[in-house]
Every structure is written in structure tokens, then in C-alpha cells.
Amino acid sequence: MPRTKEFDRDEALRRAVEVFWDRGYEAASTEELLAAMGIGRQSMYNAFGDKRRLYLEALRRYQAETSADMFERLSAAESPLSALAGVLLEVARQSDEERRRSCMAVNAAAEFGRSDQEVAAILDSGNDLCHTAYTRLVAQAKRKGEARPDLDEQAAARFLHSTLVGLRLRARAGASPEVLHDIATVAIDGLRAR
Template sequence: MARPKEFDRDEAVRRAMGVFWEKGYEATSTDDLLRAMGIGRQSMYDTFGDKHRLYLEALQRYQAESAASLMERLRAEDSPLAAVERVLMAIASESAAERARGCMGVNAIAELAQKDAEVASVSKSAAMTCEAAFERVVQQAKRRGEVPPSVDARQAGRFLLNALQGLRVTAKAGAPPAALREVATFTVASLRAR
């Protein structure tokens, strides 16, 4: 009879996610993961298969949680453009350590997407979800007169996702909060109806 698992699988994935997010895929060793998850080597292999499978599960969880958080923040304001601005400004408000850590999704794209089809697929799916969320908020902003009718909501959604990802990279590279706020302000102003 198989022995029941002696650890919380969801918590183990969450802890692994933290290690991958902090160190990246290549720099994370199996021992790093085992220490963080508090499980033995055989338990890791029996439950997750290998480091790569565990990484994909952690990345998928990160992307799902990030997308849910983005959608929640985009609905949190009466003004669609104010919601977009708050999302972008939040990066400048993070601590220096949070900015240096970056976004696990963006980190995965930079580190692995060109050489790992599964990571590329997870990243593409997450990008499509976030683009669609931004597209919807731009459509709402157009209906409210905050964005000119001539703005293509789909293109604007892609633009906003790229602005968000660019801010993440710029923050990780050490840009000061004031510079990040300038970029966020300019991004929103470029969409605003005049």
C-alpha cells in the first residue's frame, strides 16, 4: 500500500515558486528546492517528476495568480485609466528588493522562453490573458470618454502589457522609483483623450 504524502503539495509548490522566482531556473539546484519545500528527494521526484516539471507548475501558478491579481486591480477603480495607472505605478511603490526580484513571468521569458517550448507556451498564454484584460479596460475607457474612439483597443492592450513588462525589466535593472513613475504617467497620458 502506498504511503500517504506527508507534506502539503500546494505549499511545496508555493515554496518552490519562491526559490525559482528569486534565483531563476538555471541557478536553482534540486537541493535548494528540497530545503525550501521541506521534503526529501524521492518525494519531490514521486510528486513532481523532476525540476523542470516542478518549475512549470510553479510558473503556471505564478501566472494564474498574477493574472487574477491584475484583473482585480483593473476592476478596483471607477475610472478605467486610473486603474491602469495604479497598476503601473504599483511597480514604483515596491521595495527595492521587490523591484530587484522582478516578475517571475518576465524572468522566465528572458531566461528560458527562447529555448524551452513549454515555458514559451505558458508565457504566451499568460500574455494573451493579460492583453485581453488590458483590452477590456481600454474599451471601458473608450465608452467613458477617457480614451479617444480612434484608439484600437487591441493594440492598446498589447501596448499596456509591453509597458508593464518593460517597467518590470527597468525596475529589475535598478531604475529609481521616480523614473518608473515617469514612464507610468507617460504611458497613461499617451492613451488619454485630449
């Protein structure tokens, strides 16, 4: 009986994330995924299922890793409003290639909308986490006198998340760092206490 070639599943998934992030679901071919992952077709099916199952797992992984990184940065900041500004301004500071790639979750929302329930559920989960984190930071900014006292924390969190998504879409569409910086700055200035 022939022995199946061993491979690092975690590394293969990381490479699949890169392909899907760069190309999207539809544009990423199975052959391209297999080449990037360094595995054969049967190994992919055995380890991940089909291309769709691989995509869903890749999207979950991307979302978990990027959310954990962002939340760590947000919680470490001394100034809540500066932390929020940093999240928005980071898009303007990215390299041309990073801006072109945008965010895998934003790309998935643009590609699928609400047409795929499993993709939508993954994205909704990430949106909920962001909303909770942003709401908490806006409340902290109000308590510290950084943000307007009349600010509705829930509405401000939705605004910030929508601004971030818009920035990432504009970046992917070719907006310059200066344009992205201006958008982020105006968004944060609208929250500041006078």
C-alpha cells in the same frame, strides 16, 4: 515497509515558486529547492517529477495567482484608465526587494525566450489574458471619454503590456522608483483624451 513522510504539496509548491521566482530556473539548485520545500529528493520526484516539471508547475501557479489578483483589481476600479495606471505605477511603488525580484513570468521570458515550447506556451497564455483585459479596459476608457476616441484598442493593449514588461525589467536592473513612475505616467498620458 517504511512509511513515506507526509507533506503539504500545496505549501511545498508555494515555496518552490519563491525559489524559482528569486533565482530563476538554471540558478535554482535541486538542493536549494528541497531545503526550501522541506522535503526529500524522492518526495519531490514522486510529487512533482523532475526539476523541470516542478518549474513548469510553479510558473503556472505563479501566473494563475498573479493574473487573478490583477484582474480582480482591474475589474473593481471605477475608472478604467486609473486602473491601468495603477497596474503600471504599482511597479514604482514596490519595495527595493520586490523590484529586484521583478515578475516570475517576465524573468522566465528573459531566461528562456522562445527556446522552451512549454514555458513559451504558459507565458503566451498569460499574455493573451492580459491582452484581453487591457483591450476591454481601453474600450471602456474610450466609452467613458477617458481615453482618446481614435485609439486602436488592440494596439493600446499591446503597448500597455509591453510597457509593463519593460517597467519590470528596468526595475530588476535597478531603475529608481522615480524613473519607473515617469515611464508609467508618460505611457498613460499618451492614452488620455484631450
